[in-house]
Amino acid sequence: MWRFALRESGQFVLGLFGALLMAAAISALSSDHRGVPGTFAATVSRLLAFLQLDFGSSAISGTSAAQELAAHAPVTLTLVTLGLLIAVLLAGPLGLLLSSVAMRRATAPVIQIVSAAPVFCAGLVLAFIARKFLGWVPGGGEFPSVPQILHPDNSVFRLIVLPGLTVGLSGMAAIQVALRRAASETQDEPFRNGLRRLGLSVMEIDRVYIAPMVFAGLFASFGEVVLALLSAAVVSEWVFKCPGVADLFVKSVALHDWNVAALILFFFAAIVLFANFAGRLASEAIVSAGRAA
């Protein structure tokens, strides 16, 4: 386990360095250097500045890129956290309901249909239902702060529920995909028959041996789930006019504000790399605990 953790930590640090290098190359676009040697020099210069936590300043507002990110990150992180909560709450019972092989096979085309819907279409459908049937106006106010979300009143609830649901549904689809993959991998494990011959019931085998393997598989795909949540947050912020990081990224690229765009890409990549790292560690811990038991 420790060797595995060490190797994963090394890969995580290397990944972060790669993301920093990518961000430095993008940030170098804002410099006046031209040609390969000039761009290379600018990239190295930006990388050294990044290592000293100097991420440059926004070409639009003039404030530092880090300040821009800090001002917008809470909205995105709130949406992603909310989406993850909704995804887990919905995917858990659904996963149990669809856990049998027959149900999994029967619902496979439905899952394909659900995951084929682009996120912006799902967001627009939710907004349509809310406006047409509930009379809500999405994006009609300032995005609430974390304390307001923890004690939401009616207006706060209206502001966060649609973008949160859009991100959550996308996350739920990603969790379902990961769960189904893990479940189908364990479906033909040879030890199932052996344990049956030893007299264990299917329920016992599933609970004691299969469930940990499925959860380990789910955690191993945690990076993929977070990637899906972040992608959904990008679209959700645009559809529901939430002033988050993704919204800032779209505006930064449109206005060629490369310092801010670079920092945002690094921010997203770092979150996904960390989720991948943490998920793989948790997965290995579950598998190790299972082996020890």
Added chain:
Amino acid sequence: MNATPVFRRILVAVSWSGLGLIAVAVVLSDFLARAAAGTAHIGPLLDPPSAQFPFGTDQLGRDILSETLHAMNVTVVHALPAALLAIVTGSVFGFVAARLSPPLRLPLRWAMGVFAAVPALLLAILLIGLTERGYAAVAAGLAAAPIAFVRAFDRAQMSGKSVHAEYARATGIAPAALLRRDLAYEVRDTLLATTARAFAAVTIILATVSFLGFGAVPPHRDFGLMIAAAKPVYVQAWWTAAFPALALLIVILLARLAAGLDEGERA
């Protein structure tokens, strides 16, 4: 899907037939459509679906059925080269890269792993921002490539450790010959599925970047741009967004089913 092989084969065949029909509709879109792309005031503004206008009209009086056919043409024509680019720079390059010497393959895997950690949508937006909106197809193809690369790389590494690979090495078969053999089998076994999978992935990216204002350029509207244009009015006139969204969903779904995606696989 992990359905029975017969059902699965039928589903894949039906999906390819559906994609074939879409290809015919794309080729004949100029003949099938009642009006040229972007022709306004064909009918009354925001007219609901009727016998005269089966999909209704939009806020400029454009026939939505005609516009949907033209949008399908734009979407498919952009998605095909994008999918090809994603296959070549992702799947094929990833498969070959896995068999290179460690000093070459490890940095490649590392770099592509970093790009794969960024949402493909953001990569596509960045690439379009660095070039121009006319390059949306190239951007979508390159944005989808890192995940395809990582997937193909890992599969090629596993096949490199298989029994037949060990046997080939033990009997003195050159690595290049083994790579050619494995690549030929990989192409033979997965080309159709990989193409359909890549097509589904880049179609989603292209539609979304157009929705965000980075993709197709008017008057050549794709599904994303049509839906974006319908956004201010679609609550009162649902048909302005519903039909292009449904057409987009059908294209993506058929591609995913044609890929015969296994349980737990993503396009």
